[in-house]
Amino acid sequence: MERTLYLKETPGLRVSRDGPSLWIERRHTAGQRVPVRLIRRVLIAGNVALDTESLMAFAERGVPITLLNREGEPVAVVLGSAAGLFARRGQQAAALEDPRQRDRLCAWLRAWERGRRLVLASRLDPVTAARWRQEGMRPADYDAWIARQARLRGVSLRRRGFFRAALQTLALEIIVGAGWDPHLSPLHRAQPLGFVRDCVAALQPDADLVWLDSGAGIPDETGPLPRALAELFESRRSRLAMLLRRLLDQFAVMIWEP
Template sequence: MDRTLYLNEKKGLAVIRDGPSLWIREKDKAGIRVPARLINMVFIIGNIRMDAGTIALFAENNTPVTLMNRRGDAIAVVMPYNHQSPDHHEEQRRFLRQEGHLDTFREWTSSMRRETQLLVMKKIDWETAQTFLAKGFREKDYTNIVDARRLSKAEEWKTVHEIARNFLMEMVVREIVASDLDPHMGILNREHNFGFALDLYHIIEPETDLLAVQFFTSCRWHDFTVRTNNGSTLSKEGWKNIVQRFENRKKVLAQRMDGIIRGYFDLLRYTAVS
């Protein structure tokens, strides 16, 4: 079963490559060997002692790595190098260049995003979701529902929301790479690194809202956040909480991303013959 590896800065923590596996050591604890083939996403938070061979091992297994600072901001994404274009690069390029396809793609992403918004609203406000389902809703209506459940200060919400965004963004990148699509071939986000990943993230972005809302509905959320000179970050228990919430949604998110990728391929095929 695929696993996500979370490495959070800790004194005495070190990670080295051991053949096809990782050897994770902590001070005064027995080391743990983890086969790299079992890992499909990696998040490195803060400063971790790690040899270059570990990063190379992730690249060899086509596993993206997101580097985050201790506040949870994404600093970089490490991906495997491929001097050849992904299998579907030319199909994506043709779609991008053909007249009228921008509007088609924008309508598709808007429709798929609304589906995600409804799924999220059913989780946080069932009755309102049923009303929206019957009568329709605007982006502003959805935003108002989420804002009404922001029980935290703006800085704390931003921190948790950014961490959740990074988790979901890596999942999007992983699914794109696994499907032999070009993550940089953006349509709505042209001329941007990871432009296509940003396009698809826009569809599932409401899931980021869900993770943040659920985090702050916990009766202990005040213990999960820490004020710093630079704003806000999470305590050790706070990181555990948001990670567990993401893990609980991973299966649903993976299924959702699979449907989105298949929908995009359907769009490519439809426009190719129309």
């Protein structure tokens, strides 16, 4: 069964490669062996001792690693240099070189983002959703509304960064696994991981729903990677993965259309 590996800064935590597995050591705890073949994505928060052989094992298998700061915000990504398939990267690049195609793709991504925002609002606040459908919705309107929803549910704003980082790591894994270049982007042009940013922006409302649901009985823990939040994201991961794959399937159709 595929797994997400969450590693949080802990006194005595060390991770090293042991053949086809990782050997994870914690102070006052028996060591744990985890087969690398089961790991599909990695999030690391804080200062974790991880040897370069472990990084190589992930890079060779195309497993993305997201590094979080102590506030839980993503600050860097480690990814193997051979990400993506040659044929798909070429078609992706050709589509983005055509201004008409690029404009179509930008409009399509913005429509996805607006649509997912309306889905979320319809679920939590049907009156506001109806008004947005009639009058339109600006990004500032959504930002103010989502902040209000968080206050109503007593959800910490700093938790949102963790769920965005988790979604970004999942998106990176699926994009690279499907053979797309994670950097070639219609919206976030010339930015590292631009296409990942595009997909995360389109599905951020779905990650926001997980964030808002984290206010139900989950206490605020110290540190950027609380176990309860990781478990909550894992319980919703399959649905988010389904949406990401649907998005990429549509992208594939669009770039082949004349």
